[in-house]
Amino acid sequence: MRHKQPTERELAALADGSLPVRRRARLERAVASSPQLRAELAAERRVLKAIRGATGERAPTALRARLELARDPDPRWRLPRFMTATAATAAVAVAAFAAAVVVTIGGGAAAPTVATAASLATRAPVSVAGAAPNDHGVVPGVRAAGISFPDWGLSFGFEAVGVRRDHLGDRLATTVFYARGDQQIAYTIMSGPPLSAGAALHESVWGGVRIGSFLSQGRVVVTWLRNGHTCVLSGSGAPAALLARLAAYKGADPSGDEEPSAASWTT
Numbered sequence: 001m002r003h004k005q006p007t008e009r010e011l012a013a014l015a016d017g018s019l020p021v022r023r024r025a026r027l028e029r030a031v032a033s034s035p036q037l038r039a040e041l042a043a044e045r046r047v048l049k050a051i052r053g054a055t056g057e058r059a060p061t062a063l064r065a066r067l068e069l070a071r072d073p074d075p076r077w078r079l080p081r082f083m084t085a086t087a088a089t090a091a092v093a094v095a096a097f098a099a100a101v102v103v104t105i106g107g108g109a110a111a112p113t114v115a116t117a118a119s120l121a122t123r124a125p126v127s128v129a130g131a132a133p134n135d136h137g138v139v140p141g142v143r144a145a146g147i148s149f150p151d152w153g154l155s156f157g158f159e160a161v162g163v164r165r166d167h168l169g170d171r172l173a174t175t176v177f178y179a180r181g182d183q184q185i186a187y188t189i190m191s192g193p194p195l196s197a198g199a200a201l202h203e204s205v206w207g208g209v210r211i212g213s214f215l216s217q218g219r220v221v222v223t224w225l226r227n228g229h230t231c232v233l234s235g236s237g238a239p240a241a242l243l244a245r246l247a248a249y250k251g252a253d254p255s256g257d258e259e260p261s262a263a264s265w266t267t
Helices: 008-016 021-032 035-055 085-098 114-122 240-248
Strands: 103-105 138-144 147-150 159-168 171-180 183-190 202-206 209-216 219-226 229-235
Touching: 008 021, 008 035, 021 035, 035 240, 114 159, 114 171, 114 183, 114 209, 114 219, 114 229, 138 159, 138 171, 147 183, 183 240, 202 240, 209 240, 219 240, 229 240
Parallel strands: 103 159
Antiparallel strands: 138 147, 159 171, 171 183, 183 229, 202 209, 209 219, 219 229
16 A cells, blocks of 8 residues: 655654654655655755754744744735635735735834844735746746746745735845745845844755744744845745745746855854
């Protein structure tokens, strides 16, 4: 009998020790019989270990089980899964108006940091993201600092579902929210020059892209540079290795990245 393949969620729960004992033996047998699963589990454990060591913050007991525990900060965040094509089309028209809605956060003199930008992921979208045409490669109608947001639907199953724009000091932060089943992640691009980290980072290289990662309020956060601008990706319960793969994904982005910058962060 062919056993069901473990999900990313189950693998990450095994990696961080939150997988229930009654399910652990079955999953460990599946991993032992698959070189690919062994490699994925090892990668997840390496990233988690590195993040824990860099931040000094104890990893959540159930980093992956947080998918069940996480609640949207605003119940309006989650869009109906049964949204019709007509409603989605209408949402694109509404986005033209919503694009003008920019929220100003904080009025102090402190400069924004990567950690500050990561906090935007816990807020609710203010407009609906337009549906990406097949093979278009980017989310339509949304750009930040001349950079497009990737369409991860075909390659990773994450569909863009919402957008918000905020002012952090004198910086404009544009955030696109993605969903895949009950997983939700947020991708923010900041205007202006690179931000300081605001947290201790673990640095690694994925697909030629230098990535910094850390834990913030139970969320894994990864950050990198595109065309000299700070990008921040985070998710509640999202595997660290998955976020790094998404960050390194090039896809068919007509905005085109320049040669990767030698990213470095100050805390």
